[in-house]
Amino acid sequence: xxxxxxxxxxxxxxxxxxxxxxxxxxxxxxxxxxxxxxxxxxxxxxxxxxxxxxxxxxxxxxxxxxxxxxxxxxxxxxxxxxxxxxxxxxxxxxxxxxxxxxxxxxxxxxxxxxxxxxxxxxxxxxxxxxxxxxxxxxxxxxxxxxxxxxxxxxxxxxxxxxxxxxxxxxxxxxxxxxx
Numbered sequence: 001x002x003x004x005x006x007x008x009x010x011x012x013x014x015x016x017x018x019x020x021x022x023x024x025x026x027x028x029x030x031x032x033x034x035x036x037x038x039x040x041x042x043x044x045x046x047x048x049x050x051x052x053x054x055x056x057x058x059x060x061x062x063x064x065x066x067x068x069x070x071x072x073x074x075x076x077x078x079x080x081x082x083x084x085x086x087x088x089x090x091x092x093x094x095x096x097x098x099x100x101x102x103x104x105x106x107x108x109x110x111x112x113x114x115x116x117x118x119x120x121x122x123x124x125x126x127x128x129x130x131x132x133x134x135x136x137x138x139x140x141x142x143x144x145x146x147x148x149x150x151x152x153x154x155x156x157x158x159x160x161x162x163x164x165x166x167x168x169x170x171x172x173x174x175x176x177x178x179x
Contacts, residue, residue, distance in 0.1 A: 039173060040085040045072035047165050057082055060171040065102040068111075068167040076112045076157040077166040081120075083151040084171070089178050091147050095119070096137045096172030100158075103169075108135055112166040115156035122148035133158045137172065147178060 043057035047070035055070035060082065071077035086092070100113035119127040121143060129140050142150065150173075157166045 038087045038090070039175075041082065041171075042085070043069060043071070043082045044080045045077075046070060047072045055165075055167070060098075060168055061173075063170070065098055065169045068101040068103070068169045070101070070111065070165040070167045071154065072165075076159065076164045077154050078157065079153065080166070081151050081153040082168065082171070083149060084173055085149045086147060086173075086175070088148075090175045091145060091178045092142045092150060092173060093176050094139055094172075094174035095142055095150065096139045096170075096174070097131060097152075097168060098137050098170035098172075099131045099133075099168060100135070101167040101169060102135055105135065110160055110162040112157040112160040112164055114154055114166060114168065115158050117155055118153045120151040120153060122150075128155075137170075139172075 039061070041057045041061055046057060047055040049055070053067065055068060055072075057069050059067040060069050069082055071080035073080050097114070100108045101111045102108055113133060114131050115133070116128065116130045119129060119140075119142065121127075125143060127140075127143055131138055152168075152171075154166055160166075
């Protein structure tokens with residue numbers, strides 16, 4: 001998405017927040033929002049940086065499918081996780097996952113992709129999700145009232161043709177202001 005569009009989305013969100021009105025559903029908080037402390041991302045591990053790039057958790061919020069978080073555990077990363085912490089007063093309405101390393105079709109199939117995962121919420125409740133082995137975004141509705149944090153734990157992975165590292169290119173976190 002172009003910088004001007006992100007700025008327009010950010011400006012709209014700030015207007016809603018300052019007015020005390022709920023942000024409209026479907027507003028994706030861009031990378032800049034995490035820079036201001038509304039949304040933080042952490043991971044259990046990440047693949048060390050290479051000549052090609054880095055594979056840190058922040059990559060899933062940068063708005064670029066050409067970057068990815070790659071877990072850094074041995075094998076396909078079963079049990080590894082990525083977690084999103086929200087500032088108080090926000091509710092997650094939708095989660096969009098750009099599964100695998102979507103830099104290119106070739107890169108997508110070279111790396112492992114999430115087949116199934118468990119979302120763990122701050123209150124300890126869990127939600128099992130299943131992802132298709134396809135390029136593009138896949139959306140999931142979180143449990144009602146999901147807030148504070150969501151952790152996505154890798155349960156199963158589609159094998160990579162070249163590398164076993166499981167990747168996620170982007171995670172879109174749709175938020176509303178809690179009422």
